[in-house]
Amino acid sequence: MNKTDLIDAMAEHAGITKAAAKKALECALIEIEGALQKGNRVSLVGFGSWSVSKRAARDGRNPQTGETIKIKAKNIVKFKAGSDLSSAVN
CATH class of the missing domain: 1.10.1220 (Arc Repressor Mutant)
Incomplete structure (x- = not known):
């Protein structure tokens, strides 16, 4: 959808x-x-909730060259399904 x-x-x-x-x-x-x-945090009871979490800076690897690269820190959005939504899909 x-x-x-x-x-x-x-x-x-x-x-x-x-x-x-x-x-x-x-x-x-x-x-x-x-x-x-x-x-x-945004919470819709029974449906789920969204929250923001900080992801720390870390080292990564370029898969084409194998070279180590720096990945910047950033905020990410997390979603956790509520009990009613989880029940509906299982």
Whole structure:
């Protein structure tokens, strides 16, 4: 399922227009992104939670040349599925 498919499904399920579903989805994604940028955790009970974690700088290896390279530290987004979502797919 891609974003367009999700918008179509949301519109049909909620009985709203595709434009309204698109706006709702985009607003939700913007708010989740904004919270994560601030370092906050986003939790949807039963569905899952997103959090930001720091990945330390480390040495890596170029697979083509075998040369050691430096990989910069960065923030990564983690998602942990909630119990209802886990139950639904198992």
